Amino acid sequence: MVISGAAETTGRARQGPDPRPLPRVAIAHDWLVRYAGSERCVAELLAMFPGSPLLTTVLDRDELPGAFCGAETSFLDSVPGARTHHEWLLPLMPLAWKARKPIRDVDLVISSSHACAKAVRVARGIPHICYCHTPIRYAWDFEAEAARFPAPLRLPARAAVAPLRSWDRSKSRHVTRFVANSNAVAERIRKHYSRDARVVHPPVRTEFFTPSRRSMSRDYFLYVGRLVAYKRPDLVVEAFSGTSERLVVVGTGQMEHELRRRATANVEFLAEVDDRTLRRLYRGARALVYPADEDFGIVMAEAQACGTPVIGLARGGALDIVVPGLTGWLIERQDVTALRRAVSEARSDALECAAIRRNAERFSPERFRAQMSEIVDEVLA
Numbered sequence: 001m002v003i004s005g006a007a008e009t010t011g012r013a014r015q016g017p018d019p020r021p022l023p024r025v026a027i028a029h030d031w032l033v034r035y036a037g038s039e040r041c042v043a044e045l046l047a048m049f050p051g052s053p054l055l056t057t058v059l060d061r062d063e064l065p066g067a068f069c070g071a072e073t074s075f076l077d078s079v080p081g082a083r084t085h086h087e088w089l090l091p092l093m094p095l096a097w098k099a100r101k102p103i104r105d106v107d108l109v110i111s112s113s114h115a116c117a118k119a120v121r122v123a124r125g126i127p128h129i130c131y132c133h134t135p136i137r138y139a140w141d142f143e144a145e146a147a148r149f150p151a152p153l154r155l156p157a158r159a160a161v162a163p164l165r166s167w168d169r170s171k172s173r174h175v176t177r178f179v180a181n182s183n184a185v186a187e188r189i190r191k192h193y194s195r196d197a198r199v200v201h202p203p204v205r206t207e208f209f210t211p212s213r214r215s216m217s218r219d220y221f222l223y224v225g226r227l228v229a230y231k232r233p234d235l236v237v238e239a240f241s242g243t244s245e246r247l248v249v250v251g252t253g254q255m256e257h258e259l260r261r262r263a264t265a266n267v268e269f270l271a272e273v274d275d276r277t278l279r280r281l282y283r284g285a286r287a288l289v290y291p292a293d294e295d296f297g298i299v300m301a302e303a304q305a306c307g308t309p310v311i312g313l314a315r316g317g318a319l320d321i322v323v324p325g326l327t328g329w330l331i332e333r334q335d336v337t338a339l340r341r342a343v344s345e346a347r348s349d350a351l352e353c354a355a356i357r358r359n360a361e362r363f364s365p366e367r368f369r370a371q372m373s374e375i376v377d378e379v380l381a
Contacts, residue, residue, distance in 0.1 A: 023107035023380055025049040028120040030093075030113060031058040031086045032068050037202055037298035038133050041181075041368075042112050043067060044203050045131075048369055055103075055120060057096045058082045058089075075099065090138055091160050094119060094167055108380060111175075114295070119171040127176040127379045131200070131372075134185050134295040135172075135192045139164040169193060177379050179372070181296045182317040198375065201320065203368035204301040206361055208275065211307035211353050212283040220246040221343065222285035222308075224278065224299045227253030231292040232334055237263050239289075239339040245347070247289070248281060282306035287346040290318075291334050297321060304328070305360035307353035311342045321363075327356045 027049070029042050046052060046067055054071040060083040061069045074096035076082050076089050093116040102121040103109055109126060111117040114133035122128045139161055169192065172178075178197035180186035186197040223236045233255060240247040241264040249259070249269045260269055273281065282288070288303035289311045296317035300310045304321065310328035312318035322328040329345055331338040 022049060023376065024105070025052045025376075026055065026103045026106045026109045027052050028055040028109065028111040028113075028117045029071075030056065030115040030117045032056045032064055032071055033058060033060040033083050033086055034063050035065065037296060038112060038114060039064070039068070040298070041131060041133075041202050044365055044368055045110055045112070045372070048372065055100070056117075057093060058086050087138070090115070091164075094164075097121065108376060110376075116168075116171075118175055119167075122174070128174065129177045129179060129375060129379055130172075130175040131179045131181070132185060132189060132197065133181050135188050136164070136168050139168050140188070140192055165192075177375065179375060182320045184316045184319065185295050199320075200368060200371045200375070201301075201363050202296055202298055203365035204298060204305055204360065204363040206305045206364045209279055209282065209302045209305035209360075211357055216284045218284060218286045220248050220285060221311075221346070222248050222250070222281055222288050222303070223290065224250045224281075224288065224303075225290065225292065227251050227255040227259060229255065231290075231294075233259060234262075235291055235334055235336065235339060236289050237267055239336045239343065240264075240267055243340075245343060248285070250278065250281065278302075279306060282308050287311050287328065287343075289339070289343070291331060291339060292316075293334075294318065300328075301360055301363045304356050305363075307357045309346065309351045309356055311339070311346060321359075323359055325351075327351065327359045 027042060027045050032039065054068065056071045057074040057076045059071050059073045059077055076092060076096050079089060082089060097116055097119040100121055102123040104123040106126060109120060109122045109128045111120050111128065111130045113130055115136045118130045172193035172195060178189050178195050180189055180197040180199050181202050183199055186199050189195050189197045223233060225231045227233045233249065237259050241262065243266065245266065247267045249267060250273055252271050282303045283306045285308050287309045288300060290297060290300055291313045293313055293316045300312055300318060300321045303310055304327055310322050312322045312328060312330055313334060314330035314332050318330060322330055324330050329342045331342050
């Protein structure tokens, strides 16, 4: 997967039996500082439309595959600390997108947006599809995001919320078609932008994350994710501390030191692991424990692709991923009692690995590409 700074794609044939040339596409993404779920969506789009120019604000080449390294950045990329604390620059993000020249000489623009990328400037007459991971949380749910800002910045950041909402809503009107990564996000798009959105779930590497061919002991529970407040790793560690159940925690983040201090001997921390180790951990877990209110929650789908059930929260993306009683269990609230009750159910209920795997196949990269191709064709028609 190689991208260049040019948008020229005329004459390139589509993959498969479709003889039509690929449209010329430009792709925009908020910032590129880690390779997570939203960046995997961008990777699939780049694979669908090879050679497409990629626009962003901040780029960390050390953290991303080579396909991203040719991305065109903004003036924010030269700000000291931008790659580690990009959220502090949020008040400047609208200006960073406004400062660019409008995109021309393409048939279509696709923005991958959970913040400001939907504001990418597009020349008149060129359609714009926004694959929306969520309407910007900093604007619409600031209190849940406030902990990401240092204390001295919270008051001015809070003061900027109202104008940011107004700006975000106004930019949504320039989008030709919204695509949401989950039904929960589609509902937020209706609520905040008064727009409809088709749901296309993010791509999950179902060809890599597969069940084990041999019997697994499944003698531990697993948490995978950044150790930050909104993902609620503190709730998971508290629920397991002092119990007889073993918990393996995979991830790093600002809460790591405190969580290690509070955990008891049955809780093991592994920090970062490679993909093969992560797959082995998914395969061997009794269940993935993930009580975060996520826009989608790709680790839940990865675990299920390995045939492992999920204990999730009955909100957000988990409602699209977990089928209660068939592929996992959903808790109604984020508290220790509810989570321990679900862990007890997971210990006693044996869910069918094959059924869990079949459910996860809904999130394959092939389906993502097929659904996005269909939307592209509709918009261009």
